[in-house]
Amino acid sequence: MDQIEFLKGHTLFKGFDEVSLIKFAENLQELEFESGGNVFEEKMPADALYLIMEGSVSIYIRNNEGKEVMIGRLIQQEMLGQLSLLGNFEHLTKAVAQENTTLLKLSRQKFTELNKTNPQMSLRLVLNIFSEFLKTLQENSDAFKFIIDNYIGSRTGQ
Numbered sequence: 001m002d003q004i005e006f007l008k009g010h011t012l013f014k015g016f017d018e019v020s021l022i023k024f025a026e027n028l029q030e031l032e033f034e035s036g037g038n039v040f041e042e043k044m045p046a047d048a049l050y051l052i053m054e055g056s057v058s059i060y061i062r063n064n065e066g067k068e069v070m071i072g073r074l075i076q077q078e079m080l081g082q083l084s085l086l087g088n089f090e091h092l093t094k095a096v097a098q099e100n101t102t103l104l105k106l107s108r109q110k111f112t113e114l115n116k117t118n119p120q121m122s123l124r125l126v127l128n129i130f131s132e133f134l135k136t137l138q139e140n141s142d143a144f145k146f147i148i149d150n151y152i153g154s155r156t157g158q
Contacts, residue, residue, distance in 0.1 A: 003028065003104065006053055010077060012128050020121050027110040033097035039080070042094045046084035048107045049129075052076050055101025060094040073098060082129045085111045 003025045007013045013021060030053070033039060039050060039057055050057075052074055059072040059080070071093070074080055080095055085108050115122040 003030070003053075006051075006104070010051065010079075011132055012051070012079060012082075012125065014128055015124055016121070020118070020124075023118065023121065024106075024114070024125075027106060027114055029105045029107070031103045031105055033101045033103065035097055035099045035101075037097045037101075039095035039097060039103065040091050042092065043090050046081055046089040046091045047109075048105050049079060049081050049085050049111070050095075051079050051104040051106075053102040053104050056098040057101060057103075058096050058098045060096065061092065068094065079132070082133060084108060085129070086126070 004018075004021050007016070007021045007025060013024070016024070028051075031050075033055070040046070042060075042062060054076055056073055056075045057080060058070050059074065060068045060070050063069050081091075083089065084091075085106070111122065111125075
């Protein structure tokens with residue numbers, strides 16, 4: 001699938017015109033993962049937004065006993081790592097390709113460069129990220145509670 005056509009159909013780019021989509025696509029890196037390939041590990045620096053162009057990604061967290069537990073599966077058109085564009089965080093989860101998967105990656109560095117040259121486009125993207133994040137949070141409140149409880153428990157030794 002063509003990147004521009006993919007972006008046109010993605011909710012994150014609602015309100016973007018063709019020129020903005022082209023500029024945005026110029027800053028994306030296309031990544032291929034085989035089934036079982038790690039997209040990122042828990043506690044790694046979170047420094048990029050990933051859009052699932054094809055395939056699927058499973059999300060894991062370690063529970064209080066240290067066992068990896070799958071808490072969700074993301075499919076084509078979904079995204080992960082969106083808040084990493086906005087600050088220095090570490091991943092609270094592990095992401096693994098469930099099948100052969102194609103991701104589009106926007107690094108925080110590229111996002112910062114885009115913000116300098118086109119702040120209106122960056123603002124629209126951030127607003128769309130927050131809108132989608134709040135929607136996802138509402139739809140998956142139990143999974144987020146599990147992540148936060150385990151993250152806080154691991155920090156406090158509980």
